Amino acid sequence: MASESCTISIKLLIDQETNKVILAEAGNDFVDTLRTLLTFPLGNIARLVGKYPISQPGCLNNLYNSVENLGLNSFRSHACKSMLLYPRSIHEDKSKNLKLLIDFTEPTKCSCGELMSREIKLWERDAATDETEGVLCKVESMFFITDDLRVMQGFPGHLINFLSDLGVENVNHIAVKVLEIGPEEISHLLSHSLLSKTTFTDVFLRKQENLSSRPMVDEQFMLGAVNMKEETTKNDGKISVNVMLRKSDRKIVCAKASGNFVDLLFSFLTIPLESVLELLRGKGSLAVGSISNLFTDLDSIFSITKQKAPKGVILPPFYSCSNEFPDIKSLQPPEYFCHSDWETKRICLSRTHCRFSYTEVVKLLKLLDPKSTKVNTTNSRGYVHSGSLFVVTDDLVVKSLSSVSSIALLQEIGIRPADVEQQVINIGEAEARALLRACLCSSSPLSVLLDVKQPKEEPF
Template sequence: MSKDGGPTVAVKLFIDKEKRKVLFAESDKDFVDILFSFLTLPLGTIVRLFDKQSQVGCLDELYKSVESLGEDHFRTKACKGMLLNPLNASATHCNRLKVKVANTNPMYRCKNASCGVSAFSSVPDAICSCGYVVKYIRERTNTNFHSIFSDIIKIGVFVIGVPKFIITDDLEVAPASTRVMFSLIEKYGIPEKENVQEKVLQLNSAKMTSLLRRALLTKQVLTGLYFDAAIPPNATDMCLLPENMLAKQALEADPNFKAINVRLVHAKDDTVLYAEVGQDFVDLIFGLLSVPLGSVLKTFSELPQIGCVDSIYKSVTASVKQECQSLLLSPMLGPFFGCSSNVMQVEELACRPLMIGSTSCFELNPKSGSDRAYIKGGPMNFMVTDDLRIGPFCLINALEIVCASKVPKDKLVEKELTLNKTQVLKLVGAAFGTSKALSSLLMPSKK
């Protein structure tokens, strides 16, 4: 237990005292299960965990934009809450972790005591078919799932049943073995015994959350955690996108994709000032907040970011049970969390009846209809800045941005663009990996 009384997990660090560097770590299933659970976290949850100071690309500004946008721009009030508190489709598994970094499996029921509708919701402010708003009841559990594993103490949530795992400083995970030992010797040599210090850390929820942040922004995660090294500011402040950033499956034809039109204002041969866009663009970009981290890593073979969460992703095959691998390699969206343009083709978890007492209940659609969009359709246009701060288009705000840029009139360029699927996917990757998403995609000549 930690000092605050919360549960902890142990990890043993092997430290090169002379170089002040963690060589590797050793742990059991509890710590490694939490590392793999990071892949199930929606991006909006990650931003919320760090109080909108995650420094991950443009995600902080994107999250703030949802907060600031008036409820009248969303299809329902619940749509705004869905983006600010996205559901983890693997929450039932994550609730079994010894230490939790996020609790995202609430259940809501109709406020009307006389309502005869047998329904529940996973998000607040959903409207029951009787017309009443739902209210929070409790954290949702799956009693059948727990009963299956209640007597199996030693089984991991995600990982295979081995006694120990080895974790490198940049979070590569593998079952402990002679092969792994020799790979470490090849990487570090055989250190002098007197230079190696063993240190067991007990990590609570706050420490695991800090570890997640380092995994997103740094390469030496365990070293930084142990020595409390500062994370460089603006770690993802870059513009250029990798040449071959898209995974092969992401480039497959999608007959449901519709090209997106934008009107761009930028300085000639320089950065983007803003873009004027429609509802389709906003819905797609806002929907990114509900996408799990593992789905981002599946879509992009290379991202313009300096963290090492991809090391966790690449470790899944060797360390995770076969039946759990798809939960981490292709994590799903929660029910009804798909947006109108699912350009990343992330599957949505199917709705299933839930037994509440002796009653079989169905899940309400928070969007109140068959339309998958979060944002209302219509003639309203929106303004998007380079860092993906989004708001309703306003002439005064547009003039302020142009004036603040101090770009001479003869250096300003306005043009209309039509973004195809590849460009939109690269924009999504830029939103995760850089703080200048529009410039990184639409101004490729910038060095």
């Protein structure tokens, strides 16, 4: 059973002349933990890196904090807020056999809104005996992981070839350092992997350096291979957003948006990191950081994506909403039966209605959509009220329009009225992809969209 107090040992091979990590040597426990990080929804990643005083990737933390700071009256139900702050993954049950546990699950709530008062076991899960479920490496293995998170199997020949490619001639200049890795170190590795090409060096040898002080990647470079002008010709299903543009530097100051656009932004928090990388693969990937290397190599070694079915991003039941990528779907709610034994007072869930004893009473359970305020609803739409209006800043701070004073906003931004231009931006699938990528890479995600928009005057 995994434990949050456990640690994992790894070895760092360090070039003493340059004080840089050449590579890390680690067992399957560490690689399985890295693999699990890829299954985390972005909201959980924001929570993880936010627990420690470390650099934050892009504007993901602003988006997460906006959900945390918005009042409950902005959401369609109380559960909507917790679904975004504690998003679930379809893979979360498979991490129970990992040595290092990083758990984000929140207790299940009853339809009355209260937490369940007792733990109810799922019979099929308790009956399972395969301790390697959810683990990539079924047997003891060794791996080499480079400073930019390239992964290779730990064969001596691979090490020799890698050192030769680096031009290392004297192995006596290489120092070996053994480290114990816990949840905090994993958090640092995850955060730096989204920003740095020298992840191990930055985390373990340059601890004093704050990556947030580094300049963000240029937006034009960040857009990578995406030809936005070709992909934004369709108008179907687009969301219109009124933006306030600063003329002097052509940056978006803020936007006035409906709940539809805010639903799109907040839905980013529910998408697993590996699914983000899949969505962006072939349409311009993350231009910074080294997390894409980790995803690509683990996929190549273990054929992760080939094992998936069906194709696309799959979220847990009730997590998809109408204003998100068309490739994102939610699983159908599972069918559970509650088995209550009137003699032993034992209660458990099962996927079968067959009784385990003559003293049992079996009833079908109905899973309700927590996003809906209507009783017995099994399918609803977004997270926030569609008719509500919000203010979204360029760095993705979201506030309810009713809570923002217009003059106070202008004073806070420090903008001159003569330097303001108003436009309407239409957000379609290609723009949503660019926003998702910019959310992880850029300090001004909304401004990334300006290069493909036709100006149109509209009162703010």
